[in-house]
Amino acid sequence: MKKNLKKYNDFINESLVAKPKLTKQELDTIISKIILKVPGDWKEKISDLRDDFEESVVNMAGFFPGWFSDMCKRKDANPEGDYQEMQKLLDKKGWNFESIKNLFSEEVNKLVDKDFTGWFNSYGQIGSQNGHCDVYLYFTAKNLGLNTDIISLGGDGWSTYDEGDEMYIRYRYGYHQTKYGQLMLDQIGYTVEQFREKALVYLQQDIDENWYEMISSSVMRNGVINKVPVRRSDLNDNMIKNLTSFLKSSIQIEEYTLVEDDRMIIYSNEIANDINKNFPDTTTSEEISSGIVKYLEWAGTDIEVIDGDVIIWGKFKVDF
Numbered sequence: 001m002k003k004n005l006k007k008y009n010d011f012i013n014e015s016l017v018a019k020p021k022l023t024k025q026e027l028d029t030i031i032s033k034i035i036l037k038v039p040g041d042w043k044e045k046i047s048d049l050r051d052d053f054e055e056s057v058v059n060m061a062g063f064f065p066g067w068f069s070d071m072c073k074r075k076d077a078n079p080e081g082d083y084q085e086m087q088k089l090l091d092k093k094g095w096n097f098e099s100i101k102n103l104f105s106e107e108v109n110k111l112v113d114k115d116f117t118g119w120f121n122s123y124g125q126i127g128s129q130n131g132h133c134d135v136y137l138y139f140t141a142k143n144l145g146l147n148t149d150i151i152s153l154g155g156d157g158w159s160t161y162d163e164g165d166e167m168y169i170r171y172r173y174g175y176h177q178t179k180y181g182q183l184m185l186d187q188i189g190y191t192v193e194q195f196r197e198k199a200l201v202y203l204q205q206d207i208d209e210n211w212y213e214m215i216s217s218s219v220m221r222n223g224v225i226n227k228v229p230v231r232r233s234d235l236n237d238n239m240i241k242n243l244t245s246f247l248k249s250s251i252q253i254e255e256y257t258l259v260e261d262d263r264m265i266i267y268s269n270e271i272a273n274d275i276n277k278n279f280p281d282t283t284t285s286e287e288i289s290s291g292i293v294k295y296l297e298w299a300g301t302d303i304e305v306i307d308g309d310v311i312i313w314g315k316f317k318v319d320f
Helices: 002-013 024-035 042-061 079-092 097-103 106-112 116-121 131-143 166-172 179-188 192-209 211-227 234-250 268-278 285-295
Strands: 257-260 263-266 303-306 309-313
Touching: 024 042, 024 097, 024 106, 042 079, 042 097, 042 106, 042 131, 079 131, 079 179, 131 179, 166 192, 179 192, 192 211, 211 234, 211 285, 234 268, 268 285, 268 309, 285 303, 285 309
Parallel strands: none
Antiparallel strands: 257 263, 263 309, 303 309
16 A cells, blocks of 8 residues: 555656646647758657657556446446546646647657557557556547547457346446446447346346245245244244245246246245245245345336236246
8 A cells, every 4th residue: 555655656746847748839840840851850759758658647547446347336436537537647747638639649640650549559558457547548539539439448349248148247237327337338339228128138047047046035034034033943943944945946937937028927926825835824925026026126127016926027038
């Protein structure tokens, strides 16, 4: 911690008297001297400035650790606000936006035969720092009037990767509810509704794979645990053990659900009845349905409880 603080202080202290790295007047002077063939390493000066900018960005990004995927899970994280804070640090190093704009102007790109895209893609170091560095480059490109797709948020191919249940996982983490996640959606051209539809294709698979967890948590939390005395006897412990075994072996998803194209119905009444036949007064359909709704509340999908049974609206495959 102290080491990082020292690096930060050194970074700031070195910048206390920094002047803008490349004013418009300085750029015009360099270009005119090149045109007039005035002796001097003018092109090299531009290349050195780009190297200096790269080094400054890398050093600055070190004070803003965090992978893009992690930031997408945080509701308090603000990419545009983070960009502004990072730019303030670079301002202190002399890399105000006007200098950056001049450094990647059309005139300079022609001089060194490399634009912002080529410069960025040619440096493996700057493109693999962290999520904050991605954000800094993203908004820099945006403010330069460039296509922000040249910046791969989260790393090359990460934001567009949607094989398997990847989008479902991101939806469960709530990416659509955070500003970093919404920035990712904007880059891949998804609305929140499109993202939701893409993700919830896997809702049925999730319910299938986690059926026991969903049902047992409903029964244990809302039913059994509230009915068993605080000081459990061996009898109560055995009852819970036997009930757990029963739920795993006898309460199978295909026997208590009806799947149609646009809905899944979970028959909470039948589940409660069959449990109570074997373990009297253990639970109710209301306890089971409320547990199911709670388990699925993250999904943001339409769920209704009608006469004790749960109806989940969405796109489903008729067969499991």
